[in-house]
Amino acid sequence: MIKINKILILLLMIIFNVVIFTACWDNKDLTEKAFVTAVGVDRTAEGKVQLTLQIVKPTVMKAGEQGIPEEEAFWVFTTVGDTIFEAAKNQMTAVNRKPFYNHADLMVIGEEFARDGIMDALDFWERNHEPRLGSDIIIAKGTTAEEILKAKSDMEKIPSLHIKSILKNSKELAKVKKVTIIDVLKQLIQPGVSPAIGAIEIVEKEDLQKIEDMKIDSTAVFKGDKLVGWLNAAQTRGLLFIQNEVRNAVYNVDNPLNKNKKVAIEILDSNGKIDAQIVEWKLILSIKIDAVGNIADQQGKGDLTTKETFKKLSRDVENAIKTDIKDVLSIAQKEYKSDIFGFGEVMYRRHFEYWKQIKDDWADIFSNASIEIDVNVKIRGTGIIGKPSEVR
Amino acid sequence: MFRYFTRLLNYFILKAKNDNIRDFKHYSNIEKIPSSIKSVRDKLEEIFSDSVDFVLREIALGENSEVKILIAFIDGLTNKQTVNTNILRALMIESRISKLNREVNRETIIDILKENLLSIGDLEIIDDFKQTVEKILSGDTVIYIDGKNVAFKADTKGWETRGVEEPETEAVVRGPREGFTETLRTNTALLRRKIRNPKLKFEMIKLGEQTNTDVCICYIKGIANPDIIETVKRRLKRIKIDAILESGYIEEFIEDEPFSLFPTVGNSEKPDVVAAKLLEGRIAILCDGTPFALTVPYLLIETIQASEDYYSRPYFASLARFARMLAFFASVILPSFYVALISFHADVIPFKLLLSVSASREGLPTSAFTESLLMVLSFELLREAGVRMPRPIGQAVSIVGALVLGEAAVKAGLVSNLMIMVTALTAISSFVVPPMGGTIPILRVVFLIAANILGFMGLFLSIFVVLIHLCSLRSFGVPYTSPIAPLDGMGLKDSIVRFPIWSMITRPKDITSNKNKKVEHRMKISHIKKED
Numbered sequence: 001m002i003k004i005n006k007i008l009i010l011l012l013m014i015i016f017n018v019v020i021f022t023a024c025w026d027n028k029d030l031t032e033k034a035f036v037t038a039v040g041v042d043r044t045a046e047g048k049v050q051l052t053l054q055i056v057k058p059t060v061m062k063a064g065e066q067g068i069p070e071e072e073a074f075w076v077f078t079t080v081g082d083t084i085f086e087a088a089k090n091q092m093t094a095v096n097r098k099p100f101y102n103h104a105d106l107m108v109i110g111e112e113f114a115r116d117g118i119m120d121a122l123d124f125w126e127r128n129h130e131p132r133l134g135s136d137i138i139i140a141k142g143t144t145a146e147e148i149l150k151a152k153s154d155m156e157k158i159p160s161l162h163i164k165s166i167l168k169n170s171k172e173l174a175k176v177k178k179v180t181i182i183d184v185l186k187q188l189i190q191p192g193v194s195p196a197i198g199a200i201e202i203v204e205k206e207d208l209q210k211i212e213d214m215k216i217d218s219t220a221v222f223k224g225d226k227l228v229g230w231l232n233a234a235q236t237r238g239l240l241f242i243q244n245e246v247r248n249a250v251y252n253v254d255n256p257l258n259k260n261k262k263v264a265i266e267i268l269d270s271n272g273k274i275d276a277q278i279v280e281w282k283l284i285l286s287i288k289i290d291a292v293g294n295i296a297d298q299q300g301k302g303d304l305t306t307k308e309t310f311k312k313l314s315r316d317v318e319n320a321i322k323t324d325i326k327d328v329l330s331i332a333q334k335e336y337k338s339d340i341f342g343f344g345e346v347m348y349r350r351h352f353e354y355w356k357q358i359k360d361d362w363a364d365i366f367s368n369a370s371i372e373i374d375v376n377v378k379i380r381g382t383g384i385i386g387k388p389s390e391v392r
Numbered sequence: 393m394f395r396y397f398t399r400l401l402n403y404f405i406l407k408a409k410n411d412n413i414r415d416f417k418h419y420s421n422i423e424k425i426p427s428s429i430k431s432v433r434d435k436l437e438e439i440f441s442d443s444v445d446f447v448l449r450e451i452a453l454g455e456n457s458e459v460k461i462l463i464a465f466i467d468g469l470t471n472k473q474t475v476n477t478n479i480l481r482a483l484m485i486e487s488r489i490s491k492l493n494r495e496v497n498r499e500t501i502i503d504i505l506k507e508n509l510l511s512i513g514d515l516e517i518i519d520d521f522k523q524t525v526e527k528i529l530s531g532d533t534v535i536y537i538d539g540k541n542v543a544f545k546a547d548t549k550g551w552e553t554r555g556v557e558e559p560e561t562e563a564v565v566r567g568p569r570e571g572f573t574e575t576l577r578t579n580t581a582l583l584r585r586k587i588r589n590p591k592l593k594f595e596m597i598k599l600g601e602q603t604n605t606d607v608c609i610c611y612i613k614g615i616a617n618p619d620i621i622e623t624v625k626r627r628l629k630r631i632k633i634d635a636i637l638e639s640g641y642i643e644e645f646i647e648d649e650p651f652s653l654f655p656t657v658g659n660s661e662k663p664d665v666v667a668a669k670l671l672e673g674r675i676a677i678l679c680d681g682t683p684f685a686l687t688v689p690y691l692l693i694e695t696i697q698a699s700e701d702y703y704s705r706p707y708f709a710s711l712a713r714f715a716r717m718l719a720f721f722a723s724v725i726l727p728s729f730y731v732a733l734i735s736f737h738a739d740v741i742p743f744k745l746l747l748s749v750s751a752s753r754e755g756l757p758t759s760a761f762t763e764s765l766l767m768v769l770s771f772e773l774l775r776e777a778g779v780r781m782p783r784p785i786g787q788a789v790s791i792v793g794a795l796v797l798g799e800a801a802v803k804a805g806l807v808s809n810l811m812i813m814v815t816a817l818t819a820i821s822s823f824v825v826p827p828m829g830g831t832i833p834i835l836r837v838v839f840l841i842a843a844n845i846l847g848f849m850g851l852f853l854s855i856f857v858v859l860i861h862l863c864s865l866r867s868f869g870v871p872y873t874s875p876i877a878p879l880d881g882m883g884l885k886d887s888i889v890r891f892p893i894w895s896m897i898t899r900p901k902d903i904t905s906n907k908n909k910k911v912e913h914r915m916k917i918s919h920i921k922k923e924d
Contacts (some may be wrong), residue, residue, distance in 0.1 A: 006860075013856050027735045027844065029759045030750040037743075058750040103746060130739075210827035 012231040023084035027209020030058075032181050034097035037074070038160035039131075040145025041121040042110035042315050044080055049113075049120070050085035052146045054160050055101060073157040076175050084124040101130040101177040105138045106160045107181060107202070114220065114227035117182040119188065125181055133182040136167055141201035141230060148200055151209040159306075162211045166197065170216060173239045174249040174267075175233065177219045188225055190356070194364060195222045196239060199230060211252045223338040235331060236322035241289055243342050250296070253316035256309050261300025265293045265379065278354060283365065286372040287325060293317060295382040303387040314377040321375045333367040343369075395864070398651050423521045429538035432521075436464055439525060445469075446528075451483055451624045455495040457714060460538035464524075466608045469531035474512070479546060479698045498539050505535070505544060507860035514547030526604060526909075553578065559661035559683065561826070567703045568664045572751030573684035576606050579629040579663070579678050579685065583610060586667040591615075594678075597628055605636040606680040612668075615673045615904055620868050624675050624688060639679040641685050646688070648866050653831045656867040658690035665699045673904035689903060691874055694886050695719070697829040701890050709890040710783025716824050717888060723821035724835045725763045728843035728851050730814045734760040752808040761844040763807040766842065770797055773832055775819075870902045878902075 014389060060073040071308070077095060079086030091099055107125070109118055125131045140148045153162040170176035176198045187195040199220045219231040219239060229240060240246050241345050255261040260308035270291040277284045295304060295313070305312070332340055344362050347355045358365055426432050433448065440446035449463040461483065465475060475672040487493045492508055506515065518524055519542045523758045531549035556578065559571030570828045572579045580594050595609045596720065607628065611621055627646040636642060643657045644650065660666050662684050666676045671685045697717040701709035733741060734749070758766065774793040781789050801807045822832050835858065842850035865872035875883025885891040 010856075012861070014853070027847070030734055030738060031756060032755050033738065033750075035746065037554075053648065058747065058754045100738065103743045132739075228918060283804065293651075 010122055010232075015348075018123050021162065028098065032064070032097055034099040036099050036101050036104040037105050037158055038106040038108065038149055038163075040108040040149045041084065041111065041113050042144045043112040043116060048080050048082060049084055049087055050078055050080050050146065051084055052076060052145075053091065053156070053212070054149045055095070055099070056158055058377040060157075069291050072152065074159065076146070078146055084121060085169070087123060088124070102132060102133055104291055105135040106164055108140055108148050109137065110137040110140050110144040110146070111142060112144070113226065114139050114222075116221070117225040118184070118227075119134075119225040122181060122188075126185065126258060128161060133185070134180050136164060137179060137184055137197055138216070139197050139199040139227065141169030141218060141220065143202055145225045147209065147241045148214070151211050151212040151214065155212075158209050163200070163216070165217050166211075171245075172248055173272065174237050174246040175217050177236055177239060177245075188360070190348075191345075191359060192339060192348045193342040194338045194340050196220065196231070196340040207296050210297055218314075219342055221332065221336050221338055228336045228338055229331075231331065234324050235328040238321075238326075238328035239340065240273050241270060241291075241321060241325060242274060242287055242328070244270070246272070250301060251293075251317050251320045253313060253320060255298065255300045255302065255304075256312040256316075257302025257304065261321065263295060263296035263299065263304065263313060265313060265377075266296035267293045267377075268290050268380075270339060274341055274343060274346060278351055282324070283369055285369050286374065287323060287372075289325075291317075291321070291375070291377045293377055293379050295379065298388050301390070305382055307388045310379045315379045316381050317379075318375040321377070322373055325373055325375070329371055329373075333371075337363045339363070339366045345372055355386075366373065393649070397650060400648075406630075409632060409885070411659035422519075424445045425519060425524065425536065425541050425543055427539050429536060432462055432536045435521070436462075436525075439625075449480070451480075453483065453487060453493060453501065455494050458496060459496055459501050462536040463533060464528050464536070465533040465548065466528060466531065469529075469551050470533055470548040473792065474548045474550065478511045479535070479548070482511060488565070489534050501537055505537075510544065511533070512546040512547055516545040516792075517542050519543075526598075529604065530606070535804055549577070556582065562660065562662050562665070564700050564703075566661075566697075567700055570663060571661045572663060572666075572678075573699060574681050574683060576608055576678055576680035579683075580608060580610070582663040582679075583667055583676075585669070585847060586663055587612065587821050592670070593823055595625075597625075599628065599631055599633070599642070600636040601632070601634055603635045603637070607636065607642065608678040608680075610670060610676040612670050612673075614897065615671065616675055617673060617899065617904055620689065620870075620872050620903075623868055624677070628677070633831050634680075636679060638682045639677065639684045640655060642677060642679060643686055647713070648868065652861070652865060653834055654862065654865060654872070655827060655830070656688075656865060656872065658687040658694055658827065659684045660687060661685075668699065668702070673899050689870040691867060691870065692862060692872050693875065695825055696888070698887070703892060706890050706892050710858070710888070713888055714892060715770055715845070719821035719824035720832070722826060723825070723832050724839060725851070725855075726814055726818045726821070727836060729762045730811070731764050731840060732843040732847045732851050735844065749808075749810055752810055755805060756808055758806060759841065760811075763811050764814070764840055765837070767797075767807055767811055768818070768833075768836060771815055772817050871896060874902045875900065 024186050034055045035058070036053045037056055039053040039097075040054075040355045042050040044050045044053065055075045055077060057073055057075055058072070059073045059126060067150075067327075077091065079087045079090040079094070081100040088099070097250055107121070109121060113121065125133065148163075149160070149327050155167070156162040167176060171178040177196050179195070184195045184197060188191050196214060197220045199218045200214055200216045201218065202213065203215050206213060217233040217236065220227055221231060223227045231346045237246075237249060246363065247269070249270070251265045251267065252262045253265060255263045270289060272290075274286070275286045275287045277286070282380040293314070304310075332338055339362065343354075343366060347358075347362075411505070426435070430757070436446075436448060442877070443466075445467045447463075447465055447467050449459045451463065451679075453459045453461060463479065487496070489507055490508075492504060494910070496504055502517075506517075518534075524536075524543050524545065526543045531551065533546045533548045535544040535546065542765050553575045554573050556570045556573055559568040562571075570582065572582065582678045584592060589612065591613045593609075593611055593613050597607050597609065598604050599607050607908070609621070609624060609628065623644065631642065631645045633641065633645070639659060643659070646657060660669075666685050666687060670676055674687050674689065677688070679686070696713050698712070698716075701712060706711075714874065734753070739744060753760075756763065774789065774797065777789045778786060778793075800813055802809055802812060818836070825832070839851055839854050842854040844850075846853065862873055863871075863877060871878055874880060875887055880901045883900055883902075886895050886900075
């Protein structure tokens with residue numbers, strides 16, 4: 001009896017293990033793998049899919065440690081196929097090692113491809129066990145993914161790491177809409193919301209393209225999975241305020257005591273909420289932002305630490321934020337007719353019966369809806385000094 | 393399955409032993425000492441023929457030299473001074489000076505020898521001839537008397553011994569530096585000096601048919617569990633072997649699971665360690681001719697306990713125990729963990745680390761498994777060489793080890809830098825837990841192979857197998873993983889965290905007899921209160 005129990009426990013443990021450790025069934029040494037750090041997807045002129053891989057060369061990384069960074073530490077490789085999977089397999093005929101997608105933490109999608117629909121690229125990502133759904137996704141504005149991935153970096157040995165750090169830093173300053181593949185997939189399958197994805201563009205076209213010459217501050221607006229247009233930097237910030245993704249932002253407003261001089265207000269925390277209500281069979285959409293700020297920098301003279309000036313400053317910041325929000329609302333409503341904010345999602349959750357009736361016309365309803373905007377900014381502190389030091 | 397085979401084997405071993413036990417009657421026959429000194433002499437000379445160290449001396453006592461006495465001892469095993477002054481001088485000169493010689497005749501000789509002449513502390517009258525031979529062999533002097541069927545045994549043991557030195561295997565920063573020696577009597581004295589209590593018992597038993605080695609069972613009556621004492625005695629008595637040269641011989645006979653990788657009998661070279669274990673209710677087995685004393689029952693938790701834990705303050709002691717536990721896991725798992733990571737689960741290595749790891753592995757002809765095996769085995773070679781090498785050559789070994797296996801292996805492109813680090817960490821860790829010295833290297837290789845076949849899954853499967861085995865182990869009836877499983881709340885105070893000594897008011901539950909515990913408990917508490 002005890003023996004049977006023991007065997008049962010052992011079996012249970014084996015099953016438990018099999019369930020837990022289902023990752024990779026493959027004994028492959030590191031030297032047999034090619035580490036893909038970034039993947040680019042483009043549409044060729046013939047309508048085929050072009051896959052670009054940025055692969056690390058460990059040998060050069062090693063040489064670099066000894067102080068002779070002669071070569072580039074990465075290698076960009078392109079293949080073409082009817083599907084991404086075919087393109088990925090075509091890669092194997094030229095690359096001597098098995099591409100290893102686990103650390104492909106960046107996906108760049110060319111503008112052409114995005115206009116046709118990004119779902120064609122994401123299915124491969126969802127279906128395969130190697131690529132990570134948590135990797136960042138970014139759209140190449142006005143260019144191809146290949147161009148972006150071929151660019152070199154002075155700061156990092158591997159350019160994709162450079163792009164990733166920029167994304168991370170810009171997100172902290174509310175300058176880019178940083179999304180991961182799983183975020184995009186979630187928004188795609190959710191009724192009533194369209195994704196907005198950060199975009200990268202080349203500012204100066206040069207022979208030897210560098211990441212430093214690129215700008216990551218605009219946002220690609222999608223309708224369904226198709227790219228429809230772009231948001232500029234201020235509109236992007238408005239979008240982030242609405243989606244409650246602002247952790248830190250800077251607004252410059254006029255110094256109330258000294259004309260033609262500016263005061264920088266640092267937004268330290270922001271709480272954004274969107275709401276959809278039905279009052280007397282009328283749809284009312286509303287946005288409410290509660291933010292907290294600090295005086296971070298003051299130009300010109302004057303003691304700003306009074307109640308009145310605080311009120312004046314916060315009103316100015318509120319207006320500035322409102323302008324950004326209005327800006328992004330109008331372009332999304334009128335020009336792109338795409339609900340990137342998720343009002344439809346709120347409808348779907350709160351007023352499902354109503355949503356069922358209007359879901360087919362939602363794009364029109366959204367673009368014609370009036371939206372109430374309520375911004376509330378509180379200025380809390382002035383840094384470690386009160387009034388500025390006076391020059392005598 | 394494994395257990396089944398073990399039991400089957402045990403059955404045959406025990407059966408063979410039981411068959412042998414019947415023969416013991418033969419030995420218990422008493423052989424009378426011949427009354428004629430001539431035949432005694434003949435017999436002894438026959439037994440000790442061709443032994444140059446055997447000394448026979450015949451003296452005549454009495455007015456007319458009518459009582460003949462035969463003195464037998466082995467030169468080298470006896471203290472010369474004692475033999476010369478307390479026996480020979482007393483018999484030959486002092487008897488004459490004191491005129492006792494005149495009173496000696498065949499009737500009075502025994503009383504006179506016992507009460508007036510032989511000034512020896514440990515004097516005994518023996519009537520078994522076989523026993524006298526044994527006594528001679530163990531360093532006593534035997535005095536045969538003509539016309540009597542008895543002989544005197546005088547304790548004159550005394551031979552060249554190593555002094556009480558600091559043991560090399562169990563060095564301490566703080567704590568007693570004395571260690572056991574090869575002489576059993578010295579060892580019992582060392583213990584007796586630590587525990588001045590008549591309840592400390594030393595029971596002797598002779599083992600080894602050729603060597604007749606003295607083996608001593610020590611325990612504290614009233615603390616040690618009588619059942620375990622009985623078990624120890626029973627298992628010791630069953631031993632039938634030619635020679636006991638070291639306590640390791642005994643260890644193999646009395647283990648609960650002879651085929652287990654884990655030790656179920658502990659050993660120590662330090663009297664303070666053994667004394668502490670006796671006070672916890674354990675039983676020690678001292679063996680003549682070796683400084684290593686065995687202690688039973690031996691539990692898994694004892695592998696991470698050291699005597700110094702109790703001599704230093706609890707915080708540091710707990711930290712040290714934690715480090716030992718970590719070292720145990722590290723030295724077993726590290727190489728296999730490395731192989732599993734590199735060969736199977738590169739996705740869980742952070743990207744930047746992965747880059748540097750793969751850069752260091754770039755261009756290596758060996759797989760992670762091959763290089764791990766290579767390094768693990770070559771470390772075993774180095775370690776073995778370090779132990780066996782004569783001291784003066786030791787330096788050469790360390791240079792070869794450090795340079796050839798460390799630097800050159802990397803330069804030659806055989807192993808990666810990281811592997812050297814893994815090996816070094818593994819090696820250092822394996823020295824932190826000395827009692828597991830025989831277990832760790834084997835487990836390490838087994839885990840390594842498992843990790844190479846199934847990655848983390850293989851590694852964890854093998855860990856589970858080892859855990860199951862550990863839970864099934866017992867040492868003299870005490871669960872091996874106690875006090876963690878089965879859980880003993882009070883016992884946990886002296887497990888991974890060492891609580892202050894004043895808070896340890898109970899003895900280990902599974903080891904001591906339960907009846908006894910409560911009394912001790914109350915006594916100890918009252919003692920603490922009085923102190924306050």
